[in-house]
Amino acid sequence: MKSYLGLIPISAKVHRRQNRMTILCIVFAVFLVTAVFSMAELGVRIEADRLLEKHGSQELENLAGSTMAQTLYPIAAVLTLLILIAGVLMISGSINSTVAQRTKFFGMMRCIGMSRQQIIRFVRLEALNWCKTAVPAGVALGIMAAWLLCAVLRFLVGGQFSEIPVFGISITGIVIGSVTGIAAVLLAARAPAKRAARVSPVEAVSGNEKGTGALRHGAKLCLFRVETALGIHHAVSAKKNLILMTGSFALSIMMFLSFSVLVDFVGYLMPQYSDASDIDISGSGGADTVDSGLLDTLSGMEGVKRVYGRRTSFQVPVEISGAAEGFGAAESSGAADLISYDDFGLDCLKKDDMLKKGSDISKVYGDSGYVLATSDADSLLRIGDKVKIGAEELEIAGLLKYDPFSSDGLTHGEVTLIMSGETFIRLTGITGYSLISVQTTGNVTEEDVEAIRAAAGEDCVFSDRRDQNTSGTYRAFAACVYGFLFVITLVTVLNIVNGISMSVSARTKQYGTMRAVGMDGRQITKMIAAEAFTYALSGCAAGCAAGLFISKWLFDVLIAAHFAYAVWELPVNSLLVILLAVILAAVLAVWAPAGRIRKLSVTETIGEL
Structure with missing residues (x-):
């Protein structure tokens, strides 16, 4: 052994078990950072492909300023900072404990002439020695995680992801992951190295550090x-x-x-909505023109898992009591859209956690005097408010967290009331459906879909939404x-x-x-x-x-x-x-x-x- 630094690989073998957890912490830190930036770059690549297909190559010049890039990379940077700090603290704590257990060793090194600066250098290089295996292992795991995600998107999801390269390499992820691992080790080794350098030759006799105070x-x-x-x-x-x-x-x-x-x-x-449909059938002649008997016909056909329908009536005059001033104009009267949900639709609202706290959807089922209402932060409606439609007075039993019928989830001052099919028929006298939705089975065939189309007839608008499933x-x-x-x-x-x-x-x-x-x-x-x-x-x-x-x-x-x-x-x-x-x-x-x-x-x- 020509130099005291030759002790580093020997020490690594002797303390292999003690160092195992520290190495594992470095691997995890590098893995997380590599995977995070690889996935961020994957998202930007998907956006680039979308822009290229939609607008042509000239739009790629603006990719760095796109919402996707401006969102993903800063978030990845914040998460990387958290991982770096966590890695430094974990590794530093591990090295500190290792130094505390090797007080006698460092004291003996001082006895045979090693200076404090050499002790500091020894501890730092010993820590960097772990990076030889930990950093490549972390980078490899991060790359494989990105590959696995690409494979899932390409072969299991398909659609817009069908052309994603499975074995792409993110240079950004590799570089930042490696730098993060090495930086974490160097930062973590600073304090323990100085602590080891403070060990005096006298302490080698007892093996106890005097730093406890x-x-x-x-x-x-x-x-x-x-x-x-x-x-x-x-x-x-x-x-x-x-x-x-x-x-x-x-x-x-x-x-x-x-x-x-x-x-x-x-x-x-x-x-993801539990009542998301694969096929929609609506009336071509306006609202509520789909025969209610079609629902029973479709429910017994091959490839059909579930059939459910909705009825609608727009701009129905209503009066609301209990609401704050400002509804409609300055009075508590105005117009509302009425939408009927069958039992399955109401079940899905609860299952998808779309109701605000305090809502009691159980009151809405069947022929009842209760309804639900859409809402947002500016909505004036409250649970318990009374809604009068004609001679009927109903009570709002619950509020949705947002408006699922608008493009941005906001009500924009409009009132939408959701009720059971029985209540809707009692209030409006309308029995026909405006929309019938079909959820298909996993083994549905094109022949089954064509049979459903034929059953709907030419008077209905048939929409196959299976390719829109996310x-x-x-x-x-x-x-x-x-x-x-x-x-x-x-x-x-x-x-x-x-x-x-x-x-x-x-x-x-x-x-x-x-x-x-x-x-x-x-x-x-x-x-x-x-x-x-x-x-x-x-x-x-x-x-x-x-x-x-x-x-x-x-x-x-x-x-x-x-x-x-x-x-x-x-x-x-x-x-x-x-x-x-x-x-x-x-x-x-x-x-x-x-x-x-x-x-x-x-x-x-x-x-x-």
Whole structure:
């Protein structure tokens, strides 16, 4: 060995098990960044193909200024920054714990003449040595994730994605992913390298670093038992470690909440309705001219899964009481559009979560005196308002979150009332349908479709909407986003388990001493659990506070700016998932270190003191 740097590959082999989790953190960071930018570039490529097909090559010059590019790349940059910070905190915490366990090694290196600057260089190069395998592995996983998405879009979704190249390479994703991984390692190694350089030759004798500071007071026992109080004290006494652990967990939660917004974005971009039709049949002679008997005829035909219809009556005079002033003109009278839904349509409104809180759709079924109304942020209608149509008085039992019958989801001051078919017939006397919708089975044939067309007759307008179905595209993008969320959750769990395990390992001698003075295994477990849950709870508090703020910002940029009716709501489900993951990880993190400490020989510990 010609240089002290020759110890780096030897150290990597000796500490392969300890370094495994750190390498895994680097792989995940590079993978996430590479995949995020590859997917962003994929979205821009799709937009470029659309512009080329629609407008010609001259429009490609404006691609960089397009809404797609201006939206995807900044969002990718923000997510990359979060991943970078999370990676730095995770890797730094891991290196810190490794340095704490190798105090004797660095002290011995100082004894044989290694300078502080050489120690710093050694730790940094040792960290960079991990990048030789971690960065290529992360880039490869990111590229394969992009390939998998392209394959799903091309072969399973098809349509506008049928020409997407499956094995495309995103140079942007590769470069930014690699740079992010290396930058995270270099930034993470700064503080641990300086910490290692502070180890003096004298400390090599004991293997204990003096950086823990003088003990000013004992753990407070007024609220907890001694083992619990000691665990909390261990967590909060080491301020730097507490900040690193808390920040690391918080960043993981922030990333999860940020990526969760993408699930909502896909839902707004490609809304999926349970009553979406494959075939529409409408009257050519005006509204409600489709014979109601056609519904029964179609329901028994081959290839038909479900048939349902709607009746409409536009600009019906109504009077509303209980509404705020401003309805119609300055009075509570005006006109409204009436639309009938059968039981399946009403079920779908509830299933698709289209109703505002407080709505009671159960009152609307059958021949009733209740209706639903569309609404938006400027709507004056409220649940409980009375609507008088002719001699009949109805009550608004619920409000839709937006107007599904307008192009932008806004009501624009118009009133649309939704009611059951029986109520509609009672009020208007109209029995014919304005629209009959058909949902086909998965094995429907062209012959089946032609038979449905023939049954509708020439007096009806037949619309085959099967090629407009976006469920495949939605599932592809949703699966991709949920895949990212799974990876982030996995990183969170592994990070917590690794961080707490390393923290406990750094205090092995202290725990051994406690065992030597009479602390049993159950108390050791409770002490480690108290330390772990202190980190977890502080990380949850910080992560949820910052994560919700970022979630709201991303929602405003991605969704609210393009969908006027969109309203941000507290992501309760996402919060529950990530908090349960953190708690589960904390429980798992306690198990292995506690078992290792319980097996520690008391005589061995006494001999080390």
